Amino acid sequence: xxxxxxxxxxxxxxxxxxxxxxxxxxxxxxxxxxxxxxxxxxxxxxxxxxxxxxxxxxxxxxxxxxxxxxxxxxxxxxxxxxxxxxxxxxxxxxxxxxxxxxxxxxxxxxxxxxxxxxxxxxxxxxxxxxxxxxxxxxxxxxxxxxxxxxxxxxxxxxxxxxxxxxxxxxxxxxxxxxxxxxxxxxxxxxxxxxxxxxxxxxxxxxxxxxxxxxxxxxxxxxxxxxxxxxxxx
Amino acid sequence: xxxxxxxxxxxxxxxxxxxxxxxxxxxxxxxxxxxxxxxxxxxxxxxxxxxxxxxxxxxxxxxxxxxxxxxxxxxxxxxxxxxxxxxxxxxxxxxxxxxxxxxxxxxxxxxxxxxxxxxxxxxxxxxxxxxxxxxxxxxxxxxxxxxxxxxxxxxxxxxxxxxxxxxxxxxxxxxxxxxxxxxxxxxxxxxxxxxxxxxxxxxxxxxxxxxxxxxxxxxxxxxxxxxxxxxxx
DNA sequence: CGCAGCCTTGACAAATGTCAACAAACGTGG
DNA sequence: CCACGTTTGTTGACATTTGTCAAGGCTGCG
Numbered sequence: 001x002x003x004x005x006x007x008x009x010x011x012x013x014x015x016x017x018x019x020x021x022x023x024x025x026x027x028x029x030x031x032x033x034x035x036x037x038x039x040x041x042x043x044x045x046x047x048x049x050x051x052x053x054x055x056x057x058x059x060x061x062x063x064x065x066x067x068x069x070x071x072x073x074x075x076x077x078x079x080x081x082x083x084x085x086x087x088x089x090x091x092x093x094x095x096x097x098x099x100x101x102x103x104x105x106x107x108x109x110x111x112x113x114x115x116x117x118x119x120x121x122x123x124x125x126x127x128x129x130x131x132x133x134x135x136x137x138x139x140x141x142x143x144x145x146x147x148x149x150x151x152x153x154x155x156x157x158x159x160x161x162x163x164x165x166x167x168x169x170x171x172x173x174x175x176x177x178x179x180x181x182x183x184x185x186x187x188x189x190x191x192x193x194x195x196x197x198x199x200x201x202x203x204x205x206x207x208x209x210x211x212x213x214x215x216x217x218x219x220x221x222x223x224x225x226x227x228x229x230x231x232x233x
Numbered sequence: 234x235x236x237x238x239x240x241x242x243x244x245x246x247x248x249x250x251x252x253x254x255x256x257x258x259x260x261x262x263x264x265x266x267x268x269x270x271x272x273x274x275x276x277x278x279x280x281x282x283x284x285x286x287x288x289x290x291x292x293x294x295x296x297x298x299x300x301x302x303x304x305x306x307x308x309x310x311x312x313x314x315x316x317x318x319x320x321x322x323x324x325x326x327x328x329x330x331x332x333x334x335x336x337x338x339x340x341x342x343x344x345x346x347x348x349x350x351x352x353x354x355x356x357x358x359x360x361x362x363x364x365x366x367x368x369x370x371x372x373x374x375x376x377x378x379x380x381x382x383x384x385x386x387x388x389x390x391x392x393x394x395x396x397x398x399x400x401x402x403x404x405x406x407x408x409x410x411x412x413x414x415x416x417x418x419x420x421x422x423x424x425x426x427x428x429x430x431x432x433x434x435x436x437x438x439x440x441x442x443x444x445x446x447x448x449x450x451x452x453x454x455x456x457x458x459x460x461x462x463x464x465x466x
Numbered sequence: 467c468g469c470a471g472c473c474t475t476g477a478c479a480a481a482t483g484t485c486a487a488c489a490a491a492c493g494t495g496g
Numbered sequence: 497c498c499a500c501g502t503t504t505g506t507t508g509a510c511a512t513t514t515g516t517c518a519a520g521g522c523t524g525c526g
Contacts, residue, residue, distance in 0.1 A: 066380040086369070089366070091369070095372065117361075121357070127361055128357065132322050139327045143297045146297075147298070147300070149482090150482075176505095178505080186482075186483090187482075190483075223300050226279075382514090410473070420515060420516080423515070425473065426475085429475095440523095
């Protein structure tokens with residue numbers, strides 16, 4: 001039920017690109033291809049990890065809950081997988097996931113993933129590279145959380161997004177502000193105030209459109225570090 | 234230069250136990266066995282990852298710094314490895330490490346680790362299991378940080394330590410309080426006050442000796458969750 | 467003994483969260 | 497296309513949490 005284009009997108013992912021064609025086809029045979037509207041709960045933390053998910057189009061929020069509170073852990077954009085660690089370990093999901101836009105998503109049965117993982121060396125190595133990358137990204141996020149206050153986190157987030165979108169000083173927030181606030185570990189009210197506090201540093205906000213007019217000043221405030229803010233190191 | 238006993242301890246680790254004997258010996262040939270006093274800086278974040286470290290005896294603190302601040306990320310107890318992700322990826326360390334007790338430590342050259350990783354399927358699979366485990370532990374730590382306030386973090390920490398040491402209601406803090414405070418994301422002053430706030434919940438502190446006399450009450454306050462507080466799930 | 471480092475305590479400051487109100491943006495159905 | 501209700505974002509006043517600074521006690525070690 002997978003369209004050729006989708007298969008090609010999958011194959012283009014680092015994690016699938018090196019594996020034997022026959023194993024890739026074996027994975028595809030058990031795969032489900034689905035379209036979800038925005039706002040659908042895909043997985044709930046604690047559930048057994050039946051599937052490895054791949055987002056082909058749209059956006060998915062990973063979040064976690066405890067004692068009536070909820071926090072955004074990450075936002076997944078195409079094309080990438082999520083909850084790989086749980087699938088490989090055959091352990092319960094630690095995070096929940098919901099669509100925040102209309103999404104095209106592939107579900108690969110975790111048992112198939114584990115089977116191929118045991119047979120295909122190239123795939124096993126790719127999984128290691130992916131996992132170590134996710135681990136390091138999370139170490140950086142933890143340093144961000146523990147070493148910086150909320151204003152510094154926002155300032156560095158803006159600089160990262162700016163770099164990611166070409167460094168022109170103009171870009172769009174790809175997420176609702178309330179979700180951004182939760183991701184940054186603060187309340188929406190506080191995010192609102194933090195944006196205003198950054199005005200003297202050349203941060204202009206118009207809805208989702210951000211313009212940075214004094215990147216040097218903002219950088220002095222934010223003190224970005226390659227060991228926290230670089231994307232792939 | 235490795236003593237037979239040490240080699241056996243290494244071999245006993247999940248990550249090394251399944252690999253071919255010849256490959257294990259190859260790893261040992263390049264290994265350095267060393268003893269460090271307390272307070273020695275082993276690695277500094279940002280350095281190239283020349284070695285994979287294994288603690289045989291003692292305790293090592295992993296910490297991170299930014300802009301004059303410092304935070305404890307984890308404490309490593311024997312027998313286990315640390316900074317595996319950086320070694321495998323050949324990427325700079327994201328965390329610094331220092332001994333907090335006298336330590337026996339093995340250093341395995343990262344290039345050897347990567348070479349064996351490419352040849353030995355069992356080792357590659359063990360690395361995946363180890364990395365996914367580290368990743369999930371860090372997801373839990375992040376949920377702990379973002380979803381709980383400092384009192385709740387301390388309460389859950391005490392319950393985890395109690396379970397880990399047999400659940401008798403009596404155990405010892407294996408780390409200085411200032412380090413514990415940093416690990417929990419708070420100041421030493423605040424940790425001190427948090428302990429006093431927990432007195433009505435049956436938390437008795439005598440130096441490093443902790444006694445929990447009302448575990449039920451403390452549990453009601455802490456609301457521990459398997460998806461945050463269980464050790465290996 | 468005396469020094470140094472850790473822990474604790476109190477007073478105070480700063481950061482962050484909560485609550486309430488309202489405005490703006492959005493989607494839906496008439 | 498408009499009217500309506502819902503959600504999101506903003507703002508102000510205030511409460512709570514957390515951090516900072518300074519002082520003093522305790523402990524371990526030379």
